[in-house]
Amino acid sequence: MWLGAHLDTLPTPALTIDRTTARRNAERMREHCRTLGVRLRPHVKTHKTLEGGLLATGGTRRGIAVSTLAEARFFADGGFDDILLAYPLPTARLEECAGLAQRLEAFHVLLDRPEALASLRQRPLAHGKRWLVWLKLDCGNGRAGVRPMDPAALELARAIANDAPEEVTLVGVYAHCGNTYGCSGADAIQAIARTTTNAVLGFVAALRQAGVPCPHASIGSTPSCSHPIPEMSQLTELHPGNYIFYDLQQTQLGSCQPQDVAIRVLTRVIGHYAHRGQLLVDCGWTALSLHGAGAGRGPQGCAAIDGHPELRLVGLTQEHGLLEHADGRMDFGKFPVGSVLALIPYHACATAAMHPVYYVHEEGQVVALWHPVRGW
Amino acid sequence: MWLGAHLDTLPTPALTIDRTTARRNAERMREHCRTLGVRLRPHVKTHKTLEGGLLATGGTRRGIAVSTLAEARFFADGGFDDILLAYPLPTARLEECAGLAQRLEAFHVLLDRPEALASLRQRPLAHGKRWLVWLKLDCGNGRAGVRPMDPAALELARAIANDAPEEVTLVGVYAHCGNTYGCSGADAIQAIARTTTNAVLGFVAALRQAGVPCPHASIGSTPSCSHPIPEMSQLTELHPGNYIFYDLQQTQLGSCQPQDVAIRVLTRVIGHYAHRGQLLVDCGWTALSLHGAGAGRGPQGCAAIDGHPELRLVGLTQEHGLLEHADGRMDFGKFPVGSVLALIPYHACATAAMHPVYYVHEEGQVVALWHPVRGW
Ligand SMILES: Cc1ncc(COP(=O)(O)O)c(C=O)c1O
Ligand SMILES: Cc1ncc(COP(=O)(O)O)c(C=O)c1O
Numbered sequence: 034m035w036l037g038a039h040l041d042t043l044p045t046p047a048l049t050i051d052r053t054t055a056r057r058n059a060e061r062m063r064e065h066c067r068t069l070g071v072r073l074r075p076h077v078k079t080h081k082t083l084e085g086g087l088l089a090t091g092g093t094r095r096g097i098a099v100s101t102l103a104e105a106r107f108f109a110d111g112g113f114d115d116i117l118l119a120y121p122l123p124t125a126r127l128e129e130c131a132g133l134a135q136r137l138e139a140f141h142v143l144l145d146r147p148e149a150l151a152s153l154r155q156r157p158l159a160h161g162k163r164w165l166v167w168l169k170l171d172c173g174n175g176r177a178g179v180r181p182m183d184p185a186a187l188e189l190a191r192a193i194a195n196d197a198p199e200e201v202t203l204v205g206v207y208a209h210c211g212n213t214y215g216c217s218g219a220d221a222i223q224a225i226a227r228t229t230t231n232a233v234l235g236f237v238a239a240l241r242q243a244g245v246p247c248p249h250a251s252i253g254s255t256p257s258c259s260h261p262i263p264e265m266s267q268l269t270e271l272h273p274g275n276y277i278f279y280d281l282q283q284t285q286l287g288s289c290q291p292q293d294v295a296i297r298v299l300t301r302v303i304g305h306y307a308h309r310g311q312l313l314v315d316c317g318w319t320a321l322s323l324h325g326a327g328a329g330r331g332p333q334g335c336a337a338i339d340g341h342p343e344l345r346l347v348g349l350t351q352e353h354g355l356l357e358h359a360d361g362r363m364d365f366g367k368f369p370v371g372s373v374l375a376l377i378p379y380h381a382c383a384t385a386a387m388h389p390v391y392y393v394h395e396e397g398q399v400v401a402l403w404h405p406v407r408g409w
Numbered sequence: 410m411w412l413g414a415h416l417d418t419l420p421t422p423a424l425t426i427d428r429t430t431a432r433r434n435a436e437r438m439r440e441h442c443r444t445l446g447v448r449l450r451p452h453v454k455t456h457k458t459l460e461g462g463l464l465a466t467g468g469t470r471r472g473i474a475v476s477t478l479a480e481a482r483f484f485a486d487g488g489f490d491d492i493l494l495a496y497p498l499p500t501a502r503l504e505e506c507a508g509l510a511q512r513l514e515a516f517h518v519l520l521d522r523p524e525a526l527a528s529l530r531q532r533p534l535a536h537g538k539r540w541l542v543w544l545k546l547d548c549g550n551g552r553a554g555v556r557p558m559d560p561a562a563l564e565l566a567r568a569i570a571n572d573a574p575e576e577v578t579l580v581g582v583y584a585h586c587g588n589t590y591g592c593s594g595a596d597a598i599q600a601i602a603r604t605t606t607n608a609v610l611g612f613v614a615a616l617r618q619a620g621v622p623c624p625h626a627s628i629g630s631t632p633s634c635s636h637p638i639p640e641m642s643q644l645t646e647l648h649p650g651n652y653i654f655y656d657l658q659q660t661q662l663g664s665c666q667p668q669d670v671a672i673r674v675l676t677r678v679i680g681h682y683a684h685r686g687q688l689l690v691d692c693g694w695t696a697l698s699l700h701g702a703g704a705g706r707g708p709q710g711c712a713a714i715d716g717h718p719e720l721r722l723v724g725l726t727q728e729h730g731l732l733e734h735a736d737g738r739m740d741f742g743k744f745p746v747g748s749v750l751a752l753i754p755y756h757a758c759a760t761a762a763m764h765p766v767y768y769v770h771e772e773g774q775v776v777a778l779w780h781p782v783r784g785w
Binding site: 044045046047078100101102120121123124125126145146148175176177180211301303304305308309313315318319320322323324326327331348350351352353355370371382383386387388389390407408409 | 420421422423454476477478496497499500501502521522524551552553556587677679680681684685689691694695696698699700702703707724726727728729731746747758759762763764765766783784785
């Protein structure tokens, strides 16, 4: 019912996506990958929408990474294929994985433990299908994954490749360099991208020497892929996800320019509190999340106010936000009750997760409603 | 499909509610109110479910507070009535308010600005209905509301009551003492409850003296209502909400005992990382929120691990959590991959907001699935 509406008329809070910007972000990343000669396997966890997946795959619907089985099912139902569940194999839900593996041309799983491989072996696929397996490497991110210099890594890769070639195939190695988020500056980000790339490529070379072919090597994160390094051309895939929307955090990290951020949360002024110099707005943490409030910054870190660098978000409860003027002199006349402000969220993935619908616009006019999948 | 299942078999992450505990919390608060001789108007924003509303109203479905129009519609559709939108009147969505006012026996709105009253006057209700209006008071919480000592407060109350008695009725005054969350200790909480109660009662008395009848006076917050003070008996209503689940924050505030917390997030161990002494679990911020991470505590503040005071949540990304042993000596044998842990969330409202379904159990067996409303 909101198709064609102007953004200013939407019920607030409202998550909006500038489609032109998102498309440009998607195309820029595809261009980076074309230039490098690698494939882009966009991670869809930021938006979790078919439409976002279409933009990110350039319309092919082929080759995505997902973070949950709910996403896997949703995208499979939406005609997507070549889906990698980029998450430690959920052995408690192996039947769901098997279902996806049987019905898709390519449903890839990822693991980092011999026991997970054993689970796959206990549940072989039918009709000549093989489990398509990626080995998760931890190249310094310190979350899931086996460290490439750990002898267990090579052993596990070999077991995936050789133990039951009729049932299980080693497709590739996958390393997520989430540690780029702790960096300040493009140089530091590129240094991590380089370390990760070299570690992954070194591991693949060692595998090759050991007679274990490993066709694919994928790394990614939005910071590292937004300023790709030449070494990445020796990989076969990149798997960033956030770049389609970008956000305040990515701007601060230098992954993008402010004009590349496609996501906003629209909010209305709902009160003036002159004695406190504060505006009340109808956006609380249910519409924004509390991401960005860490490191002692409080709500101020959670969003910037588009076009109003002089305003600060100083309060954030379930459905309310409080804005102040940086130097305390709020000009209430500029922000009448009912007027709409646009918040630029710190973390697009977290903010998008709070919204059952995204209002997608071009030049301020709603052109589509996107409905994300949730849950697990 | 999960009815009858044991909690250990649920797909994770899973939000679970212990119905016995929630019911006991609901009954204890009803008992507090009976003892005080005031009405309980439970706020439903914590759970946003019809079933939670039924428990909280003792099955009457009458007399609730909501924080969004989406909640108002959802509960109205579910047979609830006497619903107060405890939020500054959304004048941009007055038609929706009017629709609810026409269809319900009592749909109450709240305001703190003369302009909001003017909006109501420009949109009178039909069929002899009047707008049922509460004046929002700010007794030190510093969010919405007019301060009771501000002459504008009395003026606005008088205008609501007198300007158009055929169209608008002054039902009561409403003060939310959210500032109790900044307290440490029951004494400090009760001091704020006392200040708020006295400020509200003083205002109502001043109104009476000025010839303006104001039948109702409501204050609330879970910390203040969990240890009610005798003065509250002079109010007509209390409006806490969180108490039905309670959470880690409320335990820390002293609002409840650990055994009163009805909410958990179940998560499975999905990896062992011996070189870091860490367990990886399948609960990230999409299942827990980042609430509690403030004040420099990081993810550790976001949840306690039920039955395992020795464990700390030290990492939280979109779908992953990392646990460490407090003194670094993780006993991995105690937590095999696949085993289920229960996280006690810091902020139940925030955690519940992340889940499309709640698994409600009695003694570990699922007895109901609750589906919350979202959006605005
Ligand atoms: C395993 C994995 N792959 C890919 C990505 C995408 O990276 P980004 O969000 O930096 O674009 C993530 C993000 O957390 C991830 O966890
Ligand atoms: C206006 C209003 N009323 C009532 C409540 C319920 O208070 P609590 O969450 O402390 O139970 C809240 C909570 O934020 C609120 O904002």
